[in-house]
Amino acid sequence: MLYLIGMGLHDERDLSLKAVEALRGCERVYLESYTSCFNGDINRLQEMLGKEVVLLDRKDLEENPEENVLAGGEVGLIVMGDPMVATTHSDLVLRAREKGAEVKVIHSSSVYSAIAETGLQIYKFGRTTTIAYPEGDYFPKSPYEALKENHMRGLHTLLLLDVKADEGRYMTVNEGIKYLLMMEESCLQNQFKKDSKCVGVARLGGDTAIRYGTAEEVIKEEFGGPPHILIVPGKMHYMEEEMLKAYEV
Amino acid sequence: MLYLIGMGLHDERDLSLKAVEALRGCERVYLESYTSCFNGDINRLQEMLGKEVVLLDRKDLEENPEENVLAGGEVGLIVMGDPMVATTHSDLVLRAREKGAEVKVIHSSSVYSAIAETGLQIYKFGRTTTIAYPEGDYFPKSPYEALKENHMRGLHTLLLLDVKADEGRYMTVNEGIKYLLMMEESCLQNQFKKDSKCVGVARLGGDTAIRYGTAEEVIKEEFGGPPHILIVPGKMHYMEEEMLKAYEV
Structure with missing residues (x-):
């Protein structure tokens, strides 16, 4: 067995x-x-x-x-x-x-249900995606595509962040936001800009840190050790906004 | 606290x-x-x-x-x-x-990650939806809409089934399939027919029962006690098909 x-x-x-x-x-x-x-x-x-x-x-x-x-x-x-x-x-x-x-x-x-701790409602999440570390010419834009598809339907997007445990590299919320902004610069479809709202989350289920604000604000926050995840909300219900208020930067 | x-x-x-x-x-x-x-x-x-x-x-x-x-x-x-x-x-x-x-x-x-036990890959699920018991004239077709949106993107759909614990009613996979077929009859957009593939799941994390086949086949299966859920797969990777073979009816 x-x-x-x-x-x-x-x-x-x-x-x-x-x-x-x-x-x-x-x-x-x-x-x-x-x-x-x-x-x-x-x-x-x-x-x-x-x-x-x-x-x-x-x-x-x-x-x-x-x-x-x-x-x-x-x-x-x-x-x-x-x-x-x-x-x-x-x-x-x-x-x-x-x-x-x-x-x-x-x-x-698992992170797939634990993200509900942010107050964002789980049945309003679209497809999940992962932001990978760019390597040389390799910089997949699929997270940007997933974000766009989810946005069109008003849905939230969970963005998992790359883990290269063997190299001791765990992508931070700050890096995740940086890469999304780079994808915006390359794709130019108004999906994620400096004033876009996002939720940065570290160590869900441990000494959890949750921060909510614009990309420009959240990228300046210090989240501490891994693992980190990033959420880009779609259309929000007033109760979701109310819940997120507690995490505003 | x-x-x-x-x-x-x-x-x-x-x-x-x-x-x-x-x-x-x-x-x-x-x-x-x-x-x-x-x-x-x-x-x-x-x-x-x-x-x-x-x-x-x-x-x-x-x-x-x-x-x-x-x-x-x-x-x-x-x-x-x-x-x-x-x-x-x-x-x-x-x-x-x-x-x-x-x-x-x-x-x-939680069911949100445990559905991966079927072999369907979790990052290929779109928005989750719930099939509610019809009551009088009330028979919401929103699950059919979610299914259609997910299908258009090749994504799988997790359909939660209504729970009315106070009345001792827990919707079964069989009822879920019946209601989806009724929605098809009313919406006529070729999203869920008798020959559509689906995965019926009962008691995930307990004495789990998983059955994979067409709607017509799965609706005849006996799943035992609650809770039940229903999955309608979108486009499948060969490894997902391989995993589901073990559950074919």
Whole structure:
């Protein structure tokens, strides 16, 4: 049996009782932390579970899963947030099924629902997108397209920010705003300008920081450590505006 | 302090360690179960927390929160899924702030990310919508509109199904499909027909049942107890199709 277990948003105390129970029964436990950012303490996690927790990087999991999580037996793979959200883990499920192994998912908290803490209503979010770090000539404008499509329908946009955990790089709200403004300069379709409203969010589910204002205002704020996300609201209900007032810069 | 605490998807074992810790420190604990469906056991929950858990219905919480959750002190309100997803709870936060009370949200698993267990990729979902029970002349076609908008962009649609917990009514996948087919008959825009593919899901995070097929096929399936949800996929990646094969009827 392969258990895919959500760690939740922030640290080891975001594990559910169900997750802890399953992990205690596992022969081997792994932690995948390259698709997001673990703000907990691996020693505390090991003590809590009473067993070793082996850290896996992208290569271990994508190229050699047969040597670790797919090597058989009762295995637990802990993943930040809710486990099936990263496409990497779909691939793992398919590989496990091919080998005839059973897979069980134990869910946990995720940014996809936790963004409702800002007061923005979740059924008014359109498609989610990710801002990637530009590399050389590579600077995908797809987030700008998603923003435009969502705006046309009055919907909010959740913009996830690039994580390169192996290089210790986690995109900040400030960088995210900078890249969106650069996309505006290149696409010129009035989707995100200095006076556009946005919500910067850091460490949801931990020592959460939420700041609401214009791009020009929010880009000057200090958000502290990762993970960060950025939201560009669409048309707002008065109750959403009321909720956001508490976070105005 | 008012703690808004996510119960998670299924039962009391979906509470996080952080949630249990906070609840044990509360003077009074309430459980709101009218916006979703609690599949756990309230006695086991009370034993686990070592205190009484008072059930609240819609009226208690929307009309008289000053008599319970807003009456002051260290209070925990447990909510199914992730707590801020229901708009009711935004209202509660605003009322608490008006009274000068601090509010802390403790997140948990939610259908908004857990749908990734089907293999459908979460960043390809458009706006979520809810199918409401028709009542007399009231039969809102907004889910059909959302479906159409999402289809035009190739996106998947999550359709939440009406919950009337006070009447013990929880819309089933089968009813959801029936209502969508009725909307098609009335709107005639080729968005959902008998041969349209859909994914029926019951009790995500519990004894999950997932069935994939045409509307005509899935409507004949027996899904068991609530909660149910329905997904209408948009354009699929081959890996999404591969994942869904395991659930074909």
